[in-house]
Amino acid sequence: MTGALLVVGLALIAAGSGLSAGRRTFTTGLGVQAVGASLAAVAGFAVFASGGDLGAVFTSALEPRLGVDPLTGYFLGVLGVVAAPATVFAARYLVPDARGRVTAALTGVFVLVLALVLCARDPLTFLAGWELMTLVPAAIILVGRHDRAARDAVYAYIAITHLMGVGTWIAVLLLADAGAFGGGGGLEAGSTTQIAIACAAIVGMGTKAGLVPLHAWLPRAHPIAPGHVSALMSGVMIKIGIYGLVRVLVEWLGETPDWIGVVVLAAGAVSAVVGVVYAIFQHELKRLLAFHSIENVGIIVLGLGACLVLRGQGEEQWAALALAAALLHTLNHAVFKSLLFLGAGAFERAAGSLEIDRLGGLLGRMPWTGGAFLVGAMAIAGLPPLNGFASEWLTLQVLLAVPANAGVGAGLAGTVALGALAATAALAALCFVKVVGLVLLGRPRRGRVATAVDAPLPMRGAVAFLAVACVALGILPGLLTGPLAGLAPWPVDDAPTRALEVPWSDALPTPGIFLFLVLGTALLVAARGRRRAAPVPTWACGQLVEPELGWTSAGFTKPLRLVLEGALRPQREITSSVRGGVLQEVRYEGHVPHLFDSAVYRPVTRVGLAAARHARRLQSGSLTAYVAYLVALVLLLLAAVRTGVIG
């Protein structure tokens, strides 16, 4: 039954994908895709809830097999929850010209490819899906835009994800070789093979997830994709990296040495802080949101790191809870980040630009989209009673369990990560106060924004659905944590409850907090009454409030920029032009450079290019030289076989 539902859902996505390529059937096609995605989500969550398997089980043999188990089901649910509103949104967001139709068709293909990776049950299908998952969004971006900037960004995206993605191949092929693709096998704890697989997986899958310092592709590629595809990329695609990490590190490798867990914790903490700090200094909304994806992947990976460390300590109940924290934040981030990207897409359509200093007042102009965006912003800032708060709370709990249960080294790492996560949450709040203020509140800062109108019904409905999901997941996260902890490959006694519960006789009564805040606000608003004096202009020391007095993103973030000056190295340039001894004009320019580009990626590229220059000398073009190379290679191989190095 569930299996049939899933197959029908995926078939509908495929059919919808084909239909949406047609001029007349464009809208119908996207609608069919949305129905298919919803069915797939229902089927996925059903498998997750029932705890059974469908189809094939994992094999290390190189023969194509597909199947669904509860973890796959959960991620299929995440995929459907994002894909359904994204395709509904696309029905009015995309213009049904040639490019729009190809984009719509490729959107369905993208969803299917993501499902393929999740359902793959053998190394070959997994790797094929993994590569397609990188290539399809690159194709979608290039269909939509072919200016030089977009081509460069796509090139960097493919280059980084493929070069570092080698780690995924190494990990998967080593696992297959050891017969451990799907767990089991003869991998000893602490053996070289096991550690090699773990490191390769962290690099390869971490790149796809956007972990710092492997993240440089993410803020390049995500902003230039169409809005609904950005939502799928940030909401789901990078989570497939998380899916891979969970499979390899938590499920298949068995117990790993402690330091692997500490490395994962460190990667998570660094990603969370670096992601949110750079997000604060962005001026373009979608680029800002892309940096926040890095932050949130960091938070998810903090949960995974805590899981690995705690399992190493034999604290299996806590470890399962840490896994639940990571997976819960995966779903929560998918929901609010796709909401924010869809909202950004709607704002771009209505206002023509996403330069955040040039928007403003959109809550009044676009109450539906703006209101939903406000909910998403509060959720990503980790504010109660929304979903981001619930999963960040659970992640803080499991991080605190690390020093409570582990030794000095891992305990210290856990405590630093705890402080980093608390600071990250506060930084995210700072960032989204800025975003909400500059995009939604105040006066329109540019002519076209003042005449913006709210998005058409399908787009509004899509963001409203996701906003409701943010609230619902914030009230009842406890329904998910029990089954999520049950996904751990070791036995745990789960007790699904309404509130979030952890072993320390301590619970977070999320429904109670929701009621308290909502009723409290309502009562206070009523007590305050409606009586008020006539509106007055805002106080600016008696001056008239001119648009030139308006605050900008750079102004609001200046205290933090100054505090972090040593680490961020902001660049400033002041040029004054003097004509005839009179100062004519002073121009101030400042920005916060992305130091990873200049300090990490540029030297690496430079070395790579220099090496390529040297290697090019081998390509002399002379036939005799090539024959000589071949002879040398054959001799070398023969010598190797003879001495027993290979074969």
Place this chain on the structure above:
Amino acid sequence: MSAESASAAVVQILGGVLLAPLLPGLVQHWKARLQGRRGPSPVQPYRELRRLWSKSAIDVEGATLVYRVAPSVAAAALVAAVALVPAASSAPDLGVGHSMLALGGLLALARFALGAAAWDTENGFALMGASRDLTLAVFVEATLVLSLAVAALAAGTTDLAGIIAGTSGTAAWTSPGLALGAVGFALVVVAETGRQPFDNPDTHLELTMIHEGPVLEYGGRDLALLHWSAAARHWIVLVLAAQVFAPHAESPWLQLALLPVVLVVLAAALALTETLVAKMRILLAPRLLAVGAAAGLLGVLTRLVDIA
């Protein structure tokens, strides 16, 4: 419900909601005395709340619903926080639990609401205060979590009522951990109550204020709610300081009986620091808070080393 937990609940609600304004009143009163002035009476905040409640609220031209609802959201978040922070180890769950890790979220919600309202009015001074407040909050929140983590590890729970029970008596003070946590938390108290060296509650000079900035555009009942929220913030951090980071009795009755005494002492200590310490350059304040976070981290470390 036993008599112990019922009386703890009564103290918590009555104290947090009704007596909270007395705390900033006492600090201002004593500060004036220490500076050789007569100063306002300790009940001055109540007079101001009564005066403000009888006036109508003010609308700023062009502001939206966010500006009008923000004071209520901030005050509701503080009411929830008052309900969250137990007055004694026997305090019952009032529907929001006692999780120490939820406290930061509730305080952040109040901050977010006021920051958003500042953008809504586009008042430059409000935005200046909000941006500084949110910047400091980054360091305050990390210090808050790390210093409470010391207490949580000593007590073996993150439930605040459990923490109060677990750190009571003398046993918890045999290791230096809790004292180091107290150093960090002391800085949180000063920062959250908006006092020197982080902020100057007496200044209304627009360029120097932090917490007074975002409330600049409000009047009447809105302002009353915001003043009450500031007072409730005093109650929350001072109760935590008294019942977790100061030596306290094991019996809930004694805890409740001694709470007013310790609160008065702590308010006097705040008045004293206000008098002795000058305001710090805003950009140096994060360094001081980082010292607090480091103290919390050291506190955890001493515990880890103790066990190992």
